[in-house]
Amino acid sequence: DVKVTQSSRYLVKRTGEKVFLECVQDMDHENMFWYRQDPGLGLRLIYFSYDVKMKEKGDIPEGYSVSREKKERFSLILESASTNQTSMYLCASSPAGGGYGYTFGSGTRLTVV
Amino acid sequence: AQKVTQAQTEISVVEKEDVTLDCVYETRDTTYYLFWYKQPPSGELVFLIRRNSFDEQNEISGRYSWNFQKSTSSFNFTITASQVVDSAVYFCALSDWGAQKLVFGQGTRLTINP
Numbered sequence: 001d002v003k004v005t006q007s008s009r010y011l012v013k014r015t016g017e018k019v020f021l022e023c024v025q026d027m028d029h030e031n032m033f034w035y036r037q038d039p040g041l042g043l044r045l046i047y048f049s050y051d052v053k054m055k056e057k058g059d060i061p062e063g064y065s066v067s068r069e070k071k072e073r074f075s076l077i078l079e080s081a082s083t084n085q086t087s088m089y090l091c092a093s094s095p096a097g098g099g100y101g102y103t104f105g106s107g108t109r110l111t112v113v
Numbered sequence: 114a115q116k117v118t119q120a121q122t123e124i125s126v127v128e129k130e131d132v133t134l135d136c137v138y139e140t141r142d143t144t145y146y147l148f149w150y151k152q153p154p155s156g157e158l159v160f161l162i163r164r165n166s167f168d169e170q171n172e173i174s175g176r177y178s179w180n181f182q183k184s185t186s187s188f189n190f191t192i193t194a195s196q197v198v199d200s201a202v203y204f205c206a207l208s209d210w211g212a213q214k215l216v217f218g219q220g221t222r223l224t225i226n227p
Contacts, residue, residue, distance in 0.1 A: 031213050041219060042204065043220075045214060058214075092158075099211075101150075101163065104159075106155065106156045107156040
């Protein structure tokens, strides 16, 4: 069963901490994405990657960075967590080329206190 | 710029009622894809359907049906004889041809009451 796996389902971190959210896919997909989901705002794209070591900013990259050292793994980094980064974070992957839907992970609900 | 609007924030119906979720989109491209996803309480978004802009035929899959109308830039989703298991948040999304990113609507929370 192919899937996208996010390392943590729930996470609680303190303000100012450096936070790593990990995402692994086993479908050999070229594209990987990080979204955050907030009530009333839907899904907003933070960063995405078309290939290993490549990254592109999405709509709300401020306060975040990413790393993609291997094709199957895409990490989201909160350099210094803040309370306004409390949210649901969703990772997704898709094959190269346009028009494909995403396969999503189950999400990580991050609370910054 | 691309935009997807799901004006219905929340819908609540009684089981066995039919319910329609609205989706209106904006794009400058003439070729594009539209999607619907379901997010149950477990959190993972599940793919339901993809349509391309060349194909305006309506589609039916069991109790689910989709009505795509380019003239009104709408891609509405109807659940017939709703069931409690249909309770979820539903997202409509848009992707331009050749684009690898999806733009999502705000989502509609559907609650089916027994």
